[in-house]
Every structure is written in C-alpha cells, then in structure tokens.
Amino acid sequence: MRFPISIGISLLLAGSSFADVCDKAVNITSQSDADDISSCTTVSHITIAENVTDSIELSKLEKVTGNLTTNAANLKSFSAPKLESVGGSLEFSGTGLLTELDLSSLSSVGSFLWYKSGVKPSYSFSDSGLTSAGSVWIIQTGIRSISWLKMETIENLALVWNPGLDTVDLSTLKNFTGEITIDGEEAEISISLPKATAGASLAATNSVQSLDIDLMRNLTKLTLNSTSITDFSAPELTEMGSIELHGNDHLTNFSMPKLKTISNITYDDYDMATNFSFPVLNTIEENAVFSSNLSEARYIASTYEIYCNLIAVTTRGGDSGYSSTESITNSSNARPTTSTSSSASSSPDSRTESGESGSTSSSAGSSSSSGGLSSGAKAGIAIGVIVGALAVAGAAFFFIRRRRASEDHEGFLQGSASNDPSELSGRETAELSGRETAEVPNTQRFEAPGSNSEMSAELEQPRPRMELE
Structure with missing residues (x-):
C-alpha cells in the first residue's frame, strides 16, 4: 500500500512543479x-x-x-x-x-x-x-x-x-x-x-x-x-x-x-x-x-x-x-x-x-x-441700403435749401441797392437791416420723402418770389 501512496505523492509534487513553471513569467x-x-x-x-x-x-x-x-x-x-x-x-x-x-x-x-x-x-x-x-x-x-x-x-x-x-x-x-x-x-x-x-x-x-x-x-x-x-x-x-x-x-x-x-x-x-x-x-x-x-x-x-x-x-x-x-x-x-x-x-x-x-x-x-x-x-445689407438712401436724400434737401436761401438773400440785397441809403430815415434803415437777417416767411420746408423720385417732384414745385414791402 505504501508504494501506490508514494507514487501519488510524487505525481502531485510533479504536477505542482509543472504548474509553477507554466504560471511564471x-x-x-x-x-x-x-x-x-x-x-x-x-x-x-x-x-x-x-x-x-x-x-x-x-x-x-x-x-x-x-x-x-x-x-x-x-x-x-x-x-x-x-x-x-x-x-x-x-x-x-x-x-x-x-x-x-x-x-x-x-x-x-x-x-x-x-x-x-x-x-x-x-x-x-x-x-x-x-x-x-x-x-x-x-x-x-x-x-x-x-x-x-x-x-x-x-x-x-x-x-x-x-x-x-x-x-x-x-x-x-x-x-x-x-x-x-x-x-x-x-x-x-x-x-x-x-x-x-x-x-x-x-x-x-x-x-x-x-x-x-x-x-x-x-x-x-x-x-x-x-x-x-x-x-x-x-x-x-x-x-x-x-x-x-x-x-x-x-x-x-x-x-x-x-x-x-x-x-x-x-x-x-x-x-x-x-x-x-x-x-x-x-x-x-x-x-x-x-x-x-x-x-x-x-x-x-x-x-x-x-x-x-x-x-x-x-x-x-x-x-x-x-x-x-x-x-x-x-x-x-x-x-x-x-x-x-x-x-x-x-x-x-x-x-x-x-x-x-x-x-x-x-x-x-x-x-x-x-x-x-x-x-x-441679407438683413444687414437691406438696412444699409435704406439708411444710405435716407442719408443721400437728406443731404440733397439740405444742399438745395441752402442754395435757394442764398439766392433769395442775394435778390434782397440787389433790391436794397436800388434805393439810395442816404434818402432813408434811420428807422427805415434799421428795419431794412433787420430784414436781411430775418427768416423769409414764405420759404417752403421739405421733409425727407420716401423715395428719391418723390423728393425730386416736390423740389421741382415753383417757389413764391420774395418781395420787399
């Protein structure tokens, strides 16, 4: 009985040694x-x-x-x-x-x-x-x-x-x-x-x-x-x-x-x-x-x-x-x-x-x-176009208004020059001098129109002539 037991123990030890070898790096x-x-x-x-x-x-x-x-x-x-x-x-x-x-x-x-x-x-x-x-x-x-x-x-x-x-x-x-x-x-x-x-x-x-x-x-x-x-x-x-x-x-x-x-x-x-x-x-x-x-x-x-x-x-x-x-x-x-x-x-x-x-x-x-x-x-471009058009219209209106006011002022001075200042009384001279700087009562005012064509039509209307009293 001792012989088979010793064989079994030997096999177990061999198996353990074999497992150790395979498990290691x-x-x-x-x-x-x-x-x-x-x-x-x-x-x-x-x-x-x-x-x-x-x-x-x-x-x-x-x-x-x-x-x-x-x-x-x-x-x-x-x-x-x-x-x-x-x-x-x-x-x-x-x-x-x-x-x-x-x-x-x-x-x-x-x-x-x-x-x-x-x-x-x-x-x-x-x-x-x-x-x-x-x-x-x-x-x-x-x-x-x-x-x-x-x-x-x-x-x-x-x-x-x-x-x-x-x-x-x-x-x-x-x-x-x-x-x-x-x-x-x-x-x-x-x-x-x-x-x-x-x-x-x-x-x-x-x-x-x-x-x-x-x-x-x-x-x-x-x-x-x-x-x-x-x-x-x-x-x-x-x-x-x-x-x-x-x-x-x-x-x-x-x-x-x-x-x-x-x-x-x-x-x-x-x-x-x-x-x-x-x-x-x-x-x-x-x-x-x-x-x-x-x-x-x-x-x-x-x-x-x-x-x-x-x-x-x-x-x-x-x-x-x-x-x-x-x-x-x-x-x-x-x-x-x-x-x-x-x-x-x-x-x-x-x-x-x-x-x-x-x-x-x-x-x-x-x-x-x-x-x-x-x-x-696209929206930015559209807004830019509208603002640009309004700016051009406003500039045109301002330029035309200034030009016509200048023409009226020159006409007024020419009319005054036809009178001999020496013949005017001091009161009349003062009144005349005041009119040179006073606003012309019949001057037409133009607001910026909705389009350039409308503005052109309004600016082409005849303007009343200014006469001195």
Missing part, C-alpha cells in the same frame, strides 16, 4: 529554456532575450495570458504553431534577421507590433486569419502581402515603410475607432475597405494608388498625402470632420456626392488642377483653405454647387467675407462668370492681390447668387 535565452516549458499550453508572459541567436520553437503553447515580446536582433526564426491567443502584446521589434515566422493558429491578440523585421520573411498565419486585435502595427518589414487581417473592428492599424508590400486585404473590416495609416513606400498599393461604414482617421500616403471606401458613411478625418490616386470618391459619406490633401500630383477628380457638413478642408497642391464635386454640401463649420497655382485653379468652375461659397468667400485661418462665427452655407447652382475672380479668392494670399479678401469674397458671392448669404447678412 518566462525569460528565454536559448532553445533549452523553451524546452523547459515544452509541456505548457498556457503561460503568463514570455520574453525572448535580446542576445538570442537560435531559432525558438514552442510546439505545444496555445495561450499567453499576458505579453509575448522580443527584440532579439539575431533571432532567425520563431515557431508557435498551436498558439491561438495572446492576451496582451505580441511584439517582434528590431528582429532584423527574422526570416521565418510560424503563427499558423493565431486568431486573437491584444495588440500586434512587427517592427524592423526580416528582409524577405516567410510567415504563416491561420487560414481564418487574425479575427480579433486591438491595434496592429507593421512597420519597416520585408513583408510582401497581407491577407490575414480578418477582424471586423480595430482601433489602430499602421502599415508603414514596407517597401515590398503591394497587396493588402482588409475586406472584413467594418469599423475602426482610431487611425488607419497606410504608406505605399515604393510599391503601389490598392486599398479597399468594401465593408467599412464608420471610422475615425484614415490616412493614405506615398505610393498608394487607389482607395476604396464606397460604404463609408461617417469619417472624422481623411488625409491623402503624396499618393498616386487619380480618382477618389466617397459616395455614401454624409458627415465628416476634416479633409487634408497635400502633394497628390495625379489627383484629378475628388467627389463626395452626399457630404452635407464638414469642419475643415485643406487642399495644398500647387501643380495640380483637381475637379471637386460636393453637390449637397451646405455647411463648412470652420475653415476651407485652398492653396493652388492660380493659373490652374480652373477646377473651381467645374464644381457647380459650392465653389463660390466654398472657395470664393474663404481664405486661410477662417478669414472671409462672413462673420467668423457664422456657418458658410450654399444654395447657388450657378457657375461664376469667370474663373479668375474665384481663383483669386481661392488663394490664401489673395489679400496681396486684391486688397482685403472680404471685398473679393463679397463681389464673387454677389455675382453668383445671394443664396450663399445667411439671413442675418
């Missing part, structure tokens, strides 16, 4: 350290030391509850074919010699960083792909294609400085709460988000040659920087925060047919004439800055609905012909009479060419339609 300096946890299916944390030069294999590992990280510059290969999930961060950073990576069962990570890793790596991911990830950063690697990102929601995604990357499949992604940044580097990449309907920030740079967001309805920010994109359209987008376009030398058409509200637009392409189409845009909440070669600013005339209000009235920093607190809205469908006037005010430096941008804006807006003015602006 593991630091791997060689394959022998990896062999020590070869029976573990779950480990809390794994760190592959910086000085590792071997290939590391964890053949039975299925789950890491915390982080699995390495920055071993000379690590040549890493294999964990049964690893399904990493609760924290999965990081391969600075592993410049890593050419083989086997994560063929991996489906879930808290975050995934792959940085400076391998010139031409051979890698294996699950057929079903990575279906859950908080954020993914793949930066400066030799990776050629990505088809294993199969999540529906992600926070951040960065595919940057991967010179060989020419294929990216994001066909399952529906929503991103942070930022997606895709840099084409040397290869020309076509990016498609066919199911994405909402996102925070989307940036495409360098050699990205196409970007498909056909179902996107809500986007906080869109940035296209030095891309190879020629035509861009967001047919379902109705509201967004800002658009920034810089140095897109091939961009000729930019369309958002359902966009109604935006906070900021920045277009900084001096060497390219782009046709913009925003047919239902009615509110720009802050700024619209268009910096372009004025001789090539003819794109303004190609946009029927909003160019006069969007471009002609706005300049850098929100300075415009409108109050800085007032939304700029559009209701005009007319083209400008010439593209020159619109072009001048589309430039941020239009003040140096035509004085104050506000005056340029006003003339451009009035030549197209008054529909671009708010109700407050």
Whole structure:
C-alpha cells in the first residue's frame, strides 16, 4: 500500500512543479529554456532575450495570458504553431534577421507590433486569419502581402515603410475607432475597405494608388498625402470632420456626392488642377483653405454647387467675407462668370492681390447668387441700403435749401441797392437791416420723402418770389 501512496505523492509534487513553471513569467535565452516549458499550453508572459541567436520553437503553447515580446536582433526564426491567443502584446521589434515566422493558429491578440523585421520573411498565419486585435502595427518589414487581417473592428492599424508590400486585404473590416495609416513606400498599393461604414482617421500616403471606401458613411478625418490616386470618391459619406490633401500630383477628380457638413478642408497642391464635386454640401463649420497655382485653379468652375461659397468667400485661418462665427452655407447652382475672380479668392494670399479678401469674397458671392448669404447678412445689407438712401436724400434737401436761401438773400440785397441809403430815415434803415437777417416767411420746408423720385417732384414745385414791402 505504501508504494501506490508514494507514487501519488510524487505525481502531485510533479504536477505542482509543472504548474509553477507554466504560471511564471518566462525569460528565454536559448532553445533549452523553451524546452523547459515544452509541456505548457498556457503561460503568463514570455520574453525572448535580446542576445538570442537560435531559432525558438514552442510546439505545444496555445495561450499567453499576458505579453509575448522580443527584440532579439539575431533571432532567425520563431515557431508557435498551436498558439491561438495572446492576451496582451505580441511584439517582434528590431528582429532584423527574422526570416521565418510560424503563427499558423493565431486568431486573437491584444495588440500586434512587427517592427524592423526580416528582409524577405516567410510567415504563416491561420487560414481564418487574425479575427480579433486591438491595434496592429507593421512597420519597416520585408513583408510582401497581407491577407490575414480578418477582424471586423480595430482601433489602430499602421502599415508603414514596407517597401515590398503591394497587396493588402482588409475586406472584413467594418469599423475602426482610431487611425488607419497606410504608406505605399515604393510599391503601389490598392486599398479597399468594401465593408467599412464608420471610422475615425484614415490616412493614405506615398505610393498608394487607389482607395476604396464606397460604404463609408461617417469619417472624422481623411488625409491623402503624396499618393498616386487619380480618382477618389466617397459616395455614401454624409458627415465628416476634416479633409487634408497635400502633394497628390495625379489627383484629378475628388467627389463626395452626399457630404452635407464638414469642419475643415485643406487642399495644398500647387501643380495640380483637381475637379471637386460636393453637390449637397451646405455647411463648412470652420475653415476651407485652398492653396493652388492660380493659373490652374480652373477646377473651381467645374464644381457647380459650392465653389463660390466654398472657395470664393474663404481664405486661410477662417478669414472671409462672413462673420467668423457664422456657418458658410450654399444654395447657388450657378457657375461664376469667370474663373479668375474665384481663383483669386481661392488663394490664401489673395489679400496681396486684391486688397482685403472680404471685398473679393463679397463681389464673387454677389455675382453668383445671394443664396450663399445667411439671413442675418441679407438683413444687414437691406438696412444699409435704406439708411444710405435716407442719408443721400437728406443731404440733397439740405444742399438745395441752402442754395435757394442764398439766392433769395442775394435778390434782397440787389433790391436794397436800388434805393439810395442816404434818402432813408434811420428807422427805415434799421428795419431794412433787420430784414436781411430775418427768416423769409414764405420759404417752403421739405421733409425727407420716401423715395428719391418723390423728393425730386416736390423740389421741382415753383417757389413764391420774395418781395420787399
């Protein structure tokens, strides 16, 4: 009976020792350290030391509850074919010699960083792909294609400085709460988000040659920087925060047919004439800055609905012909009479060419339609016109009255001169002198009429001649 009991105790002690090994954070300096946890299916944390030069294999590992990280510059290969999930961060950073990576069962990570890793790596991911990830950063690697990102929601995604990357499949992604940044580097990449309907920030740079967001309805920010994109359209987008376009030398058409509200637009392409189409845009909440070669600013005339209000009235920093607190809205469908006037005010430096941008804006807006003015602006203009008319009428009345009073006074003096002052008595002389300064009793008084025509008619009435007694 003692023998079976001793065996049981030994097994319990072995199990306890095994559990202790698997529960602890593991630091791997060689394959022998990896062999020590070869029976573990779950480990809390794994760190592959910086000085590792071997290939590391964890053949039975299925789950890491915390982080699995390495920055071993000379690590040549890493294999964990049964690893399904990493609760924290999965990081391969600075592993410049890593050419083989086997994560063929991996489906879930808290975050995934792959940085400076391998010139031409051979890698294996699950057929079903990575279906859950908080954020993914793949930066400066030799990776050629990505088809294993199969999540529906992600926070951040960065595919940057991967010179060989020419294929990216994001066909399952529906929503991103942070930022997606895709840099084409040397290869020309076509990016498609066919199911994405909402996102925070989307940036495409360098050699990205196409970007498909056909179902996107809500986007906080869109940035296209030095891309190879020629035509861009967001047919379902109705509201967004800002658009920034810089140095897109091939961009000729930019369309958002359902966009109604935006906070900021920045277009900084001096060497390219782009046709913009925003047919239902009615509110720009802050700024619209268009910096372009004025001789090539003819794109303004190609946009029927909003160019006069969007471009002609706005300049850098929100300075415009409108109050800085007032939304700029559009209701005009007319083209400008010439593209020159619109072009001048589309430039941020239009003040140096035509004085104050506000005056340029006003003339451009009035030549197209008054529909671009708010109700407050229209009321202000109407009041100004009425006050101006009354001021002109009052000035005309005062001038005519003074002129006729002067004529009467001269006639009076001429009549007095015909009498010899020496023949007048002192009393008569005093009375005559008093009449020179007395008000003429029959002088007609004219109040400011309701219109200039009425005033002219009244002023043309014959005035009674003044005779001396």
